[in-house]
Amino acid sequence: MRGNMNNMMKQMQKMQKKMMKAQEELHEMTFEASAGGGMVTVTANGKKEVTDVEIKEEVVDPDDVEMLQDLIIAATNDVLKQIDDKTEATMGQFTKGLNMPGMF
Template identity: 55%
Template sequence: MRNMNNMMKQAQKLQKKMLETQQELATKTVEASAGGGMVKVVANGGQKIESIVLEKEIIDPEDVEMLQDLILAAVNDALKKSQDMVSSEMSKLTGGMNIPGL
């Protein structure tokens, strides 16, 4: 019974630390770009896009599809970097154990 109590305490500590880490990660950002830096996207650790910056030179009314593709590429890259950042920080807490939902 004593071991069970210790396990529960450790689980509660881990849960608290994970929550703190998630809150901290929500304030950290990553940046991705496409088109040689003409499209820049910033995402946070909460997997939210914080900003999209387009250089004037990339805006061509005759080629909207290219701009859409560059924005999509930069957004997807920013979200991937954000997910990688979160995974890296969480694996530090869990010792590399794969816990569903993280």
């Protein structure tokens, strides 16, 4: 019985190292999303930090600031969803079948 417990602990430590490596790799990834046919582009890293916002000059209309705001929101939400989807796909492999609500 004790040998099984030691073996299980080693397996858990191994899995934890793999999870940490996968998370580090996710954090280093770059994600990009655009809205308005490329008029607004938002870039973020896997930590959900926005690293760049690119706005085409022709979309800047002082009389229609709302449209620009909407495009920025749409692109930002899209890039955050991409990060969530990639995180779920990558980290979900470690929690498959464990039935742990709230994990990733």
